[in-house]
């Protein structure tokens with residue numbers, strides 16, 4: 556299943572996210588995922604495993620497991636690189652061992668001071684607070700990202716973590732329209748207004764963190780996981796599916812692309828099987844009632860400020 560983007564290219568409706576995937580696991584996970592049927596891999600310069608993804612992709616192409624044109628590869632511009640878009644994209648392409656990307660995203664709607672390194676700590680100032688660069692506008696960044704399309708380095712370009720106002724502005728100043736807005740969405744954080752706004756204006760919505768980050772975000776950020784909710788468990792029991800499959804299927808039936816991360820073979824299969832069944836309108840309504848407007852990636856916990864506030 557795929558969604559047609561506003562420039563005619565098609566994007567698979569389910570992909571595999573590789574954030575927080577251990578470097579040592581990446582190759583096996585990607586090769587197994589391709590065997591299962593995954594065709595979209597969601598990467599980012601910030602995840603610091605593009606080289607390992609590139610190694611896996613090179614092996615997949617060399618062994619004939621899959622052809623380049625059958626994959627959809629996304630990577631993202633990190634905050635500190637807004638003033639260095641071309642170099643950053645070329646660096647990602649080199650690590651991924653690709654000559655073009657399917658989609659290049661502006662990771663977040665803010666630039667931070669350029670430090671020459673991409674690490675967790677490199678975006679913080681001496682007080683441990685996100686060091687936002689006030690000299691680079693999102694419009695300037697976007698025009699540099701548009702140049703990647705003209706240069707043939709990325710087929711599509713998009714935005715990530717943009718709200719309605721930022722997305723509206725991007726539509727206003729863009730010559731190449733954003734094809735995608737990738738935002739946190741799961742049953743506890745449904746973003747109905749932003750999803751409707753983007754879809755109305757031809758922007759495909761991708762749900763990152765579609766399982767609410769499950770155990771990882773609970774451990775790291777102390778967040779509550781939607782997969783443990785009695786409503787989702789009830790729908791899962793009714794369909795003889797898992798809570799994760801219900802959360803993903805709900806996302807798919809809202810016409811949003813879902814990109815769950817797992818390093819485990821059984822879960823890669825389980826998550827991909829979200830394609831194999833359907834929720835009823837009644838199920839969709841029940842899950843709709845779960846919305847708590849609850850973000851699990853709470854930036855004040857690691858950047859010292861709530862960048863969405």
Ligand SMILES: NC(=O)c1ccc[n+]([C@@H]2O[C@H](COP(=O)([O-])OP(=O)(O)OC[C@H]3O[C@@H](n4cnc5c(N)ncnc54)[C@H](OP(=O)(O)O)[C@@H]3O)[C@@H](O)[C@H]2O)c1
Nearest residue numbers: 572573574763764765766767768769771799815816817818
């Ligand atoms: N644009 C952005 O700013 C942004 C932000 C966050 C994420 N993302 C993208 O979205 C992707 C997914 O987000 P995420 O990894 O934060 O969260 P997620 O996919 O919602 O959850 C991942 C967590 O769920 C576990 N998991 C996977 N399948 C499961 C299943 N069937 N049952 C129970 N637990 C399961 C994983 O553990 P195991 O690996 O142990 O299975 C991991 O702990 C990322 O990899 C990244 O590509 C983008």
